[in-house]
Amino acid sequence: MAGVTAVLAAPGPRRLELQTVLCTVVLAAVALCVVFPLLLVALQSLQVAPPGQPARYGLDGWRAALGEPGLRAALLNTLAVTFVRQLISLPLAVLVAWLLARTDLPGRAWIEFAFWAAFFLPPFTVTLSWILLLDPEYGLVNTALARLPFVTSGPFNIYSFWGIVWVHVLTGSLTVKVILLTPAFRNMNAAFEEASRVAGAGTLRTALRITVPVMAPAILSVLLLGTMVSLQTFEVEQVLGLPFRFFVFSTTIYDLLVTRVPRYDAATALAVLILAAMLPLVFAQQWLTRGRRYTTVTGQFQRRVHPLGRWRAPAAVFVMALVVIVLGAPVVFAVLGTFMKLFGFFHVPDPWTLANWQTVLTDDLFLRSLHNTLVLSIGTAVAAIVVHSLIAYIIVRTSYAGRRLLDFVSWLPFTVPGIILGLALLWLFLGVSFLRPLYGTATLLIVAGVIAGMPLGVQIIRSGLLQLGGELEEASRTAGASWWTTYRRIVLRLMAPTLIAVGMITFVGAARNIGNFALLTTSANRPLSILQLDYVAQRKLEEAVVVACIIMLVSLAGALLARLIGLRSGGLG
Amino acid sequence: MPAQPGGGETVLALDRVSKRFGEAAAVDSVSLAIRRGEIFTLLGPSGCGKTTTLRLVAGLEQPDGGEITLRDRVVASAARRLFVAPNRRNLGMVFQSYAVWPHMTVFENVAYPLELRGLPRAAVREKVARVLDLVGLGGTETRPGTLLSGGQMQRLALCRALVYEPDLLLLDEPFSNLDAKLREQMRMEVKLLQRRLGITVLFVTHDQVEALSLSDRIAVMHRGRVEQVGAPRALYEQPASAFVRDFLGQTVVLTGRVTATAAARVGARVTVAMNGPLTGCTLAGRSTSAAPLAPGAAATIAIRPEDIRVAPGDAAGSEPDHLLGTIETLSFVGDRYEARVALGGEHCIVLLLTRTREWREGEGVRLGFPPEMVSVWPA
Numbered sequence: 001m002a003g004v005t006a007v008l009a010a011p012g013p014r015r016l017e018l019q020t021v022l023c024t025v026v027l028a029a030v031a032l033c034v035v036f037p038l039l040l041v042a043l044q045s046l047q048v049a050p051p052g053q054p055a056r057y058g059l060d061g062w063r064a065a066l067g068e069p070g071l072r073a074a075l076l077n078t079l080a081v082t083f084v085r086q087l088i089s090l091p092l093a094v095l096v097a098w099l100l101a102r103t104d105l106p107g108r109a110w111i112e113f114a115f116w117a118a119f120f121l122p123p124f125t126v127t128l129s130w131i132l133l134l135d136p137e138y139g140l141v142n143t144a145l146a147r148l149p150f151v152t153s154g155p156f157n158i159y160s161f162w163g164i165v166w167v168h169v170l171t172g173s174l175t176v177k178v179i180l181l182t183p184a185f186r187n188m189n190a191a192f193e194e195a196s197r198v199a200g201a202g203t204l205r206t207a208l209r210i211t212v213p214v215m216a217p218a219i220l221s222v223l224l225l226g227t228m229v230s231l232q233t234f235e236v237e238q239v240l241g242l243p244f245r246f247f248v249f250s251t252t253i254y255d256l257l258v259t260r261v262p263r264y265d266a267a268t269a270l271a272v273l274i275l276a277a278m279l280p281l282v283f284a285q286q287w288l289t290r291g292r293r294y295t296t297v298t299g300q301f302q303r304r305v306h307p308l309g310r311w312r313a314p315a316a317v318f319v320m321a322l323v324v325i326v327l328g329a330p331v332v333f334a335v336l337g338t339f340m341k342l343f344g345f346f347h348v349p350d351p352w353t354l355a356n357w358q359t360v361l362t363d364d365l366f367l368r369s370l371h372n373t374l375v376l377s378i379g380t381a382v383a384a385i386v387v388h389s390l391i392a393y394i395i396v397r398t399s400y401a402g403r404r405l406l407d408f409v410s411w412l413p414f415t416v417p418g419i420i421l422g423l424a425l426l427w428l429f430l431g432v433s434f435l436r437p438l439y440g441t442a443t444l445l446i447v448a449g450v451i452a453g454m455p456l457g458v459q460i461i462r463s464g465l466l467q468l469g470g471e472l473e474e475a476s477r478t479a480g481a482s483w484w485t486t487y488r489r490i491v492l493r494l495m496a497p498t499l500i501a502v503g504m505i506t507f508v509g510a511a512r513n514i515g516n517f518a519l520l521t522t523s524a525n526r527p528l529s530i531l532q533l534d535y536v537a538q539r540k541l542e543e544a545v546v547v548a549c550i551i552m553l554v555s556l557a558g559a560l561l562a563r564l565i566g567l568r569s570g571g572l573g
Numbered sequence: 574m575p576a577q578p579g580g581g582e583t584v585l586a587l588d589r590v591s592k593r594f595g596e597a598a599a600v601d602s603v604s605l606a607i608r609r610g611e612i613f614t615l616l617g618p619s620g621c622g623k624t625t626t627l628r629l630v631a632g633l634e635q636p637d638g639g640e641i642t643l644r645d646r647v648v649a650s651a652a653r654r655l656f657v658a659p660n661r662r663n664l665g666m667v668f669q670s671y672a673v674w675p676h677m678t679v680f681e682n683v684a685y686p687l688e689l690r691g692l693p694r695a696a697v698r699e700k701v702a703r704v705l706d707l708v709g710l711g712g713t714e715t716r717p718g719t720l721l722s723g724g725q726m727q728r729l730a731l732c733r734a735l736v737y738e739p740d741l742l743l744l745d746e747p748f749s750n751l752d753a754k755l756r757e758q759m760r761m762e763v764k765l766l767q768r769r770l771g772i773t774v775l776f777v778t779h780d781q782v783e784a785l786s787l788s789d790r791i792a793v794m795h796r797g798r799v800e801q802v803g804a805p806r807a808l809y810e811q812p813a814s815a816f817v818r819d820f821l822g823q824t825v826v827l828t829g830r831v832t833a834t835a836a837a838r839v840g841a842r843v844t845v846a847m848n849g850p851l852t853g854c855t856l857a858g859r860s861t862s863a864a865p866l867a868p869g870a871a872a873t874i875a876i877r878p879e880d881i882r883v884a885p886g887d888a889a890g891s892e893p894d895h896l897l898g899t900i901e902t903l904s905f906v907g908d909r910y911e912a913r914v915a916l917g918g919e920h921c922i923v924l925l926l927t928r929t930r931e932w933r934e935g936e937g938v939r940l941g942f943p944p945e946m947v948s949v950w951p952a
Contacts, residue, residue: 469670471668471669471670471672472672472674472675474631474633474659474666474668474672475666475668475672475674475730475733476674476685477632477633477658477659477660478631478632478633478659478660478662478664478665478666478734478743479660479665479685479686479689479733479734479737480660480661480663480686480689480690480737481660481685481686481689482658482660483658483660485660485689486660489685490674493676494674494675494676496676
């Protein structure tokens with residue numbers, strides 16, 4: 001017996017398991033792609049020499065970021081837009097989520113689904129649709145209102161602070177809150193509300209005094225998430241803000257970099273400021289959801305809904321109107337826009353044409369970009385499935401010492417505005433010599449896409465794994481399968497629907513992503529999402545809207561497929 | 574070829590194995606030896622560390638202390654930082670939830686471990702068919718595993734764990750999800766199967782009836798430690814601690830003071846004078862303590878209710894080894910009566926009475942406490 005054990009003990013005192021090695025490799029790779037570039041950005045903000053000259057360190061960039069009125073205005077604009085968006089969208093989202101989850105609102109399953117679909121509308125497409133409706137001179141709503149007596153000119157202007165806020169509320173703020181809050185409201189124990197009803201409170205008073213306070217942690221968490229998401233987009237301000245010289249931090253960074261003499265120091269200093277402002281939000285959000293993310297609802301309690309009584313019809317009309325605004329109008333007008341001779345001009349004689357489609361579909365530029373987008377999106381989806389599932393698996397199932405850190409790092413991209421992540425990756429791929437050849441290739445964009453989709457992808461797969469339970473895997477291990485065989489033959493197979501759904505979502509995300517890609521593309525790897533932005537910059541709105549419409553249709557199809565395959569919106573929370 | 578349980582070589586040995594979760598010790602220095610061909614049960618209330626012990630054996634947890642030896646091969650040793658992965662231990666395990674893989678058919682579920690061992694296709698087919706027939710699942714090969722009934726899933730999980738002839742079969746509360754009748758049936762099936770195949774089984778349960786009826790030997794666990802190891806009957810009749818005594822079966826416990834001791838050894842005859850409302854009565858029993866029970870020392874006497882001899886009658890006066898009582902409530906539960914009997918006015922015990930006689934509430938009874946059935950514990 002001594003001989004046998006001696007042989008077994010031979011590897012020595014340090015047991016280096018394959019699993020630990022693999023986990024460390026994953027953690028290191030994720031950290032290299034997420035944390036390291038951000039550190040590079042921070043370092044770069046102190047490097048003041050113009051590109052091409054030897055490095056010189058100083059605080060000029062910071063002085064510019066804090067001192068120049070343009071940059072200070074951008075920071076203030078960012079804060080104002082973010083604050084006003086949250087102020088409007090949160091009460092609205094809480095109301096809608098409560099109506100969908102806790103009342104007998106007619107058609108609530110369909111309405112929830114509509115919000116889910118609206119969540120997938122590309123903000124860029126939505127922006128173009130609302131230009132059609134709210135352009136100060138030609139916008140349909142404005143021209144219609146101008147026909148009314150006493151209205152001399154169209155009252156709305158999309159190219160304004162409120163125009164930007166309006167589009168933001170509809171694209172990023174409202175829908176994401178509704179789809180996160182509705183499952184949370186639904187999973188609340190009805191006994192809390194019933195006790196209040198029995199004690200004599202009506203539906204409204206119960207909602208305000210019991211439901212909302214009980215849900216306060218969830219609502220606060222969603223508010224923090226929403227604030228982080230607010231800072232992600234860039235295309236809305238880029239399209240709507242530029243005409244009246246309204247800059248937020250992301251468009252400023254873009255503006256500082258995409259000029260003849262890029263101001264890397266000022267751009268990166270601005271990025272660091274925004275990241276620093278994000279950190280408290282990140283920690284607050286993590287603290288709020290600690291321990292809660294792991295609880296699964298067992299369904300032991302009743303999920304009875306409140307009758308709305310005579311408010312049922314008005315509530316339904318209200319929510320349906322919201323659906324029309326967030327989903328119906330953007331889709332209809334994005335499609336209509338593609339058939340216009342002059343984008344936005346409804347009053348010219350015979351405004352309709354098929355020429356835009358013909359122009360775009362035969363344009364060499366379009367075909368190259370379409371090819372790029374397909375390579376990019378499929379590559380991102382496949383890579384995301386592997387990477388995200390590996391990360392989720394390590395976090396949920398192993399006892400690897402660094403799994404908490406991995407959890408945090410995988411969550412980080414959610415809090416990093418897309419344009420900053422793009423900037424950081426640009427630095428990584430230009431600054432590290434063996435990565436430089438990848439600049440201008442699809443690989444770089446795929447890396448960006450996988451990182452951008454990581455928080456959501458890992459989250460969805462993780463809840464799937466938690467529902468699966470550990471015994472199915474342990475049974476495979478005791479039956480003689482190695483860790484890798486178990487992962488391949490049990491985990492991957494059982495998780496297939498979830499993984500395909502994650503693949504679809506990442507595919508859509510990569511196809512429509514602008515913020516992460518704007519700084520990373522060259523003419524060689526330019527995808528459709530950047531092409532539409534370039535079209536707008538060249539004032540070719542007709543072409544832009546055709547591309548935007550294509551991206552929107554792809555996004556919607558992907559969202560519907562992901563839903564059909566069996567992803568529940570609850571998986572997002 | 575039924576193996577001789579209780580004899581033969583040691584298949585599994587745990588040597589002072591410990592496992593901590595944070596501050597709490599889930600398993601605290603547990604040493605066990607499981608012999609070839611026996612059904613060995615870890616029994617205890619929830620949270621006593623029995624499942625953790627099983628998972629340590631399976632390799633699903635790593636011990637913080639001690640050593641686990643499987644067939645003369647050390648599979649886990651904290652001191653030497655040695656750990657053999659679960660897939661290299663050649664164990665079979667049936668999980669509480671059965672863990673039947675939902676994406677595989679019955680055949681695929683059972684064939685999986687054989688494929689992993691690189692068996693040729695024909696041999697896999699033959700072995701799977703044989704083991705499925707053994708438990709009466711023949712003919713269900715192409716059905717998805719999760720479309721089976723609870724009992725069938727249980728059998729399937731058993732097949733999957735047995736098909737590759739593991740050195741040791743681990744059962745983690747496998748019957749807890751079945752209804753009462755099916756549970757009893759599966760218990761018998763497992764015992765029959767074990768006797769036929771001669772496999773060694775390590776079984777975890779919190780159900781004492783299950784443990785007593787199925788096991789060759791039982792280790793009663795409490796707060797991460799092994800309280801006592803022994804054959805079911807020995808545990809039941811000679812519990813070594815108050816915890817084992819009260820956890821296994823029903824016990825009538827009365828208190829008193831020692832009046833006389835025969836000798837300072839386990840099993841020696843001790844006489845105890847009852848106190849409280851039973852003052853004036855004396856009972857005799859076997860000492861459970863190797864230390865001497867000095868006259869006048871407080872003591873507890875314990876007896877299984879079924880060992881109390883119940884006779885009608887309220888003859889006055891006390892005779893040794895007898896107490897008088899009154900039937901307070903009487904419930905007819907089918908095969909017998911369940912009676913609450915008041916002793917000396919306040920103390921109540923629950924006894925099972927045969928239905929050979931018509932009992933009445935309020936009737937006086939004479940309760941005989943045979944000294945060979947009574948155990949005396951230091952208080």
